[in-house]
Amino acid sequence: xxxxxxxxxxxxxxxxxxxxxxxxxxxxxxxxxxxxxxxxxxxxxxxxxxxxxxxxxxxxxxxxxxxxxxxxxxxxxxxxxxxxxxxxxxxxxxxxxxxxxxxxxxxxxxxxxxxxxxxxxx
Numbered sequence: 667x668x669x670x671x672x673x674x675x676x677x678x679x680x681x682x683x684x685x686x687x688x689x690x691x692x693x694x695x696x697x698x699x700x701x702x703x704x705x706x707x708x709x710x711x712x713x714x715x716x717x718x719x720x721x722x723x724x725x726x727x728x729x730x731x732x733x734x735x736x737x738x739x740x741x742x743x744x745x746x747x748x749x750x751x752x753x754x755x756x757x758x759x760x761x762x763x764x765x766x767x768x769x770x771x772x773x774x775x776x777x778x779x780x781x782x783x784x785x786x787x788x
Contacts, residue, residue: 691734
């Protein structure tokens with residue numbers, strides 16, 4: 667989660683900060699640029715969280731939002747479609763298998779939250 671990610675100011679400046687032209691995917695782009703320089707360390711406890719609701723930007727993906735996501739994926743993602751799908755399902759399997767309580771909460775939340783226009787469906 668982006669609100670639970672901490673980057674020191676030196677790295678932030680080295681990366682040039684967030685790309686201001688990216689209204690929706692600036693954090694996605696920033697994290698991938700950061701990951702190319704330094705792997706993230708994981709802390710084994712929750713530091714922050716957020717609530718999903720119908721007004722979240724990620725809950726109603728606009729064409730501009732989709733275009734930004736596609737731009738970041740073209741720049742950092744695999745070029746072959748089969749490889750994209752392979753990585754996607756491998757990541758989903760790993761996340762769900764290693765976090766069973768999170769998976770259960772995610773399924774319950776999906777039943778309660780309106781999903782109109784949601785791009786990231788499971």
